[in-house]
Amino acid sequence: MSTHPPSKRKEIYKYTAPWTLYSMNWSVRPDKRFRLAVGSFVEEYNNKVQIVQLDEETSEFAVRSTFDHPYPTTKIMWIPDSKGLYPDLLATSGDYLRVWHQNADGESRMACLLNNNKNSDFCAPLTSFDWNEVDPNLIGTSSIDTTCTIWGLETGQIMGRVNVVSGHVKTQLI
Numbered sequence: 001m002s003t004h005p006p007s008k009r010k011e012i013y014k015y016t017a018p019w020t021l022y023s024m025n026w027s028v029r030p031d032k033r034f035r036l037a038v039g040s041f042v043e044e045y046n047n048k049v050q051i052v053q054l055d056e057e058t059s060e061f062a063v064r065s066t067f068d069h070p071y072p073t074t075k076i077m078w079i080p081d082s083k084g085l086y087p088d089l090l091a092t093s094g095d096y097l098r099v100w101h102q103n104a105d106g107e108s109r110m111a112c113l114l115n116n117n118k119n120s121d122f123c124a125p126l127t128s129f130d131w132n133e134v135d136p137n138l139i140g141t142s143s144i145d146t147t148c149t150i151w152g153l154e155t156g157q158i159m160g161r162v163n164v165v166s167g168h169v170k171t172q173l174i
Contacts, residue, residue: 015052015061027078029088035064037090039073047072049092051106064106071095074126080133089153093126097141099153112156116141116149 015036022041029035034054040047051064071094079089088102089111097114117123124145132138138159139151150160 010059013054013059013061017050019048023073023076023092025077028080028082029078029084030082031084032088035078036061037076037078039069039076039092041072045070047094049073049076049090049100049108051090051102051108065102065108067100067108069094069098071125075128077129077131079136080131081136086136091129091131091139093129093141095123095125097126097129097139097151099139112153114141114151114156116143116147116158116161 015038017038017040019040019042021038023039025037027035027037032053034056036052037049038052039049042048047069048066049069050066052061053064054060055062069092073092073094075093077091079086079091090100090102090108092098092100099111099114100108101111102108115123124143124147126141126143129139129141132140137153139153141149141151143149148162149158151157152159
């Protein structure tokens with residue numbers, strides 16, 4: 001017979017956002033267990049990103065922060081840092097690639113906005129992106145205009161680009 005009190009752990013945890021959700025991603029940082037970023041899908045310019053985290057004492061998700069995001073996030077992703085060695089960063093895509101820094105209080109501020117559009121009158125939305133797990137300084141984006149771009153976060157510069165017309169990119173970046 002066990003003398004331990006029953007565990008509060010559930011088999012299924014649920015979080016209900018105040019709006020329709022389109023994107024989400026788990027943080028893998030060891031110091032931020034059970035933390036999620038979720039992006040809204042509202043058919044207008046003003047959308048939201050919310051950071052929620054499981055409160056292990058209550059077994060409920062709690063909102064840690066909410067910030068504005070232009071247009072729905074087509075993808076949202078925490079830096080792939082399972083050892084907690086890098087700054088606590090979150091990236092979102094939509095009209096541009098945005099990288100957000102999470103401070104110790106859980107507040108988010110935009111660290112950089114990356115735009116590879118040559119024409120300021122037209123913005124080709126980003127359909128997706130992925131963070132390089134070997135070198136978290138690199139993020140690759142894909143756009144509705146058929147362009148794939150590799151970004152260096154330390155400089156905010158394009159490291160390589162490929163599109164249907166040229167088909168060339170530095171192979172060491174892929």
